[in-house]
Amino acid sequence: MRIILIGGGEVGYTLAKALAPNHDLHVIDHNPAAADRFHSLDVRFVLGSGTSAEVLGLGDIESSDLVIACTGLDEVNIIACALAKKLGATKTVCFVSGDDFLESVSGGYSLREHFGVDQTIWPEAQLADAIQRIIAAPGAIDAESFAGGQVRLLEYRLESGSPLTVAPIASLQLPRGAVVVAAKRGDTITIPHGGTHLKPGDKVIVMGRRDAMSAMEARVAPDGRNLRDARRVTIIGGGDVGFRLAQLLDSLDDVSVRMIERDQARGEMLAATLTNALILSGDGTDLELLEMEEIGRSDVLVSVIDNDERNLLASLLGRQLGVTKIITRVSKIANLRLFERVGIDVALSAKGAAVESIVREVEGGKAKVLAVLEEGEAKIFELVVPDDYPATALRDLATPPESIVGTILRHGDAIVPHGNDRIEPGDRLLVFCTDASADLMRTFFTTS
Numbered sequence: 001m002r003i004i005l006i007g008g009g010e011v012g013y014t015l016a017k018a019l020a021p022n023h024d025l026h027v028i029d030h031n032p033a034a035a036d037r038f039h040s041l042d043v044r045f046v047l048g049s050g051t052s053a054e055v056l057g058l059g060d061i062e063s064s065d066l067v068i069a070c071t072g073l074d075e076v077n078i079i080a081c082a083l084a085k086k087l088g089a090t091k092t093v094c095f096v097s098g099d100d101f102l103e104s105v106s107g108g109y110s111l112r113e114h115f116g117v118d119q120t121i122w123p124e125a126q127l128a129d130a131i132q133r134i135i136a137a138p139g140a141i142d143a144e145s146f147a148g149g150q151v152r153l154l155e156y157r158l159e160s161g162s163p164l165t166v167a168p169i170a171s172l173q174l175p176r177g178a179v180v181v182a183a184k185r186g187d188t189i190t191i192p193h194g195g196t197h198l199k200p201g202d203k204v205i206v207m208g209r210r211d212a213m214s215a216m217e218a219r220v221a222p223d224g225r226n227l228r229d230a231r232r233v234t235i236i237g238g239g240d241v242g243f244r245l246a247q248l249l250d251s252l253d254d255v256s257v258r259m260i261e262r263d264q265a266r267g268e269m270l271a272a273t274l275t276n277a278l279i280l281s282g283d284g285t286d287l288e289l290l291e292m293e294e295i296g297r298s299d300v301l302v303s304v305i306d307n308d309e310r311n312l313l314a315s316l317l318g319r320q321l322g323v324t325k326i327i328t329r330v331s332k333i334a335n336l337r338l339f340e341r342v343g344i345d346v347a348l349s350a351k352g353a354a355v356e357s358i359v360r361e362v363e364g365g366k367a368k369v370l371a372v373l374e375e376g377e378a379k380i381f382e383l384v385v386p387d388d389y390p391a392t393a394l395r396d397l398a399t400p401p402e403s404i405v406g407t408i409l410r411h412g413d414a415i416v417p418h419g420n421d422r423i424e425p426g427d428r429l430l431v432f433c434t435d436a437s438a439d440l441m442r443t444f445f446t447t448s
Contacts, residue, residue, distance in 0.1 A: 001362065002026075004059045004089070006050030006080045007071035008034035011095065011123075014333055014355045015068065016043050018376060019362060022439070026059040050080035053087060062088035068358065070095045078115055085116030093119045093358065098240065123354035127304075128244035130353055131327055134346055135233060135249070135300055139220055139325075141203070141346045144371045144380070146430055150414040151407050152213040153181075153205065153371065153380065156220050157345070160200040163219050170194030175215035177416045178208030181406045181432040182378060189377050189434055191404050205373065207406035207432065209414050234298040234323075235259040236284030236314045237305040238270045241329060241350065245302065246270070246277050258293070260284040284314040296321030304329040315344050336375060367442040370430070378434050379441075380406075385427040386445050395419035400440035403433035 001023045005012045008029030016027055016038060025043040028050045029035070035045045048055030050069060061067070067084040069077035074096050081092035094117045111117035137143040142155035158165055164172060169180055169192055182205040183192045190196075198204060206216055233249060235242045238261030249257045257277040261267040264281055271279040282289045284303065295301065301318035303311045308331050315328045327346040330336050333355075339347035356372040363369045371380040394405060394417050408415040409428040415421065423429065433441045 001065045002060065002063060003362070004028065004056070004061065004064050004067045004084070006067065006069040006077070006084075007095075008038065008045070009070070009072060010333060011070040011351050011355060013037055014351065015070065015358060016041050018355065018359045022363070026064075028055060028059055049076075051076060051083060053083060056080075056084055056087055064089045066091050066093065066362065068093045068095075074098075078111060078117065081111075081117045082115040085118075091118045092116065093121060095121050095123065095354065097124070098122065099125065121354050121357065123350035124240040125244055126353040126357060127329065127348055127350035128241050128248065130348060131241075131245055131302060131304075131346075132248045134327060135302075138217055142205075142373065146370055146380070146382075147407075147409055147414055147428075150210060150409075151207065151430060152210055153207045153406075154213060154216070155203060155205045155373070158198060158200055158202050158204060158220070162198075162200065162221065164204065165198050165200055165202075168195050168197045172219070174219065175208070175212040177212030178206055178216050179404075179406055179416055181205050181207050181404050182373075182434075184374060184377075189374055191402050191432070191434070203374075205378075205432070207430070208416050209407075212416070232256050232298045233258070233300045233302065234295050234318075236301070236303040237261065237311075237329075238263070238266050238279070239304065239306055241304040242302070243270060243273075245304070246274055250274050250277050258298075260289070260293075285310050285317065287317055290317055290321060296323060298323050300325045300327065302327045306331060308332055308335050312339060312342070312344070315339075316342070319343060363438075363442070367444070376435060378432065379438050381429075381431045381433065381438075381441050383429045383431055383441075383445060385423050385425050385429065387425045389423075389425055389445060391422050391424045393419070394421050394423060397423060399431070399444065400433065400437040402437045403431055403441055406430050406432050 003023050004026045005015055006028045008027050020041045020043050027038055027043050028046045030049045038045050046058045061084055067089045069080040071077055077094045081094045085092050111120055133143040137154055140154040141157055144153040180192055182189055184203040238259050246257055246259055249255050259277055260280045260282055262283045267279050267281050301323040303314040305311045311328050315326045319326055325345050328344045330339055330347045330349045333349050333352050336347050359372055360369040368382040369379055370382050407430040408417050
C-alpha cells in the first residue's frame, strides 16, 4: 500500500515505524529537523507543507492509497486531507483534537460531506474508551473484546500469592473456555505451554468466552480473594479525556465518580454537564487535598492531566494513600515503560491508542488485526479459513512459532480449542502472535 503521512511529529514517527516495513511510505513535514528521526526507517521524507499541492505532488499523491494527516493543528490536517482527496488520494484520515469535527447536528460526518475526509480520529476519545474498558474489568491492566462481546481478552500483572503462580499452567485447572495465550517476564513476551510456571511480577494475557473470563477473576487474586469491582473512581484532570471518561461512567448506577479539576471555569462547566459526578476544585497533585478528600479509599484513580510529570506525581501520591488500581495518561509515548517501571498499574497514551487503531485497519487483508498489545510487541489476528482448506486438527496445524489459536468462531459460537479440536472451512480464528511472527501469520492460509 502507498501511504503518505503528513506530519513528522511523535504520531507520524510512530506510525512510520509501524507501517514502513510492509508499505511504500512518504512523510511530509515543513521542519527540516524532523527529517533526522526518519533516517533509520525505509521511508521517503519530503520537506514542505502538507497543504501545498506541489509538495503533495512530490509524494505521488495521485497514486496514493491512503493519506494520514497527523500534525498538531486541526486546520492543517483538514485542509491537507481535502486537498489530497481532490488530487486523487483514495482514502484520507484526519486527526482532530476535539469532538467539534466528529459529527454534524444532522448526524452526518461534516468533514466527509464538505472536505472529503473519509475517517476522523480523535485520540483523546479513544483513550477514554480504553480506560473505561479497563475500569470495567476488575484487576486487569488491559481489556479487549471481540466477536460482539462473546470473547474477551484480559491482561493481568500477577501479585505474590496469586493462585496462578503456585504450579505449572497444566496443573492450574483454569476455567473451561479460557486459555493463557501469552506471558511477559521483564521485556520478553512468550507463548506459554503446559509446563510454564508463572511467577509474581509476570504479566499474563488470557483469552476466552465471557462466562469463563468472569470465573477467571477468582484465579488471579492472591489468597483466593475476589477482585473488587470499581465502585469509587477518582479522575484527576477534567480535560477532554477526563470529561469523556466521566460521561461514560456517570450513567452507571453502581459507580461513584469524583473529579478534581484546578481550573474553576472548567470545573463549573463539568458540574453543570455531568449529572452524578462530584466535581472538586483543586490541584490533583496537592497531597493535603487528596488526604482531606480521602482519595485513598478510591478503588481506581485515573490521572489524565495533559502533563506527564504532574500525572506521575498525582499517581504516585494516590498509590501512597492506598489506591489499589492506578491508571495514568502518558503524553509522550516513550515514557510508557518508565511509568510502569516506577509502579503505575496501567500507563496509556492517547497518541498510542490512535496509532494502534490505524495499524489495525491498515494491516488488514485476509488476516485482520483486531488488537495491538504491549506497545506493538504482540497482535491479535482474525483469520478466515478458506473454503478449500481441509478440516485439520489444531495440533496438526503448523502455525508460525510464537503464535496460538485462542478462539474458533463457528456458526455464531465461540470455541476455545484444545489440540484435538479441528478447524473447518469458513471458521474464523482469533490468533495471538508476537510481532516477530506477524508477517508469517498474516499470510498463513495463502502460503499453506
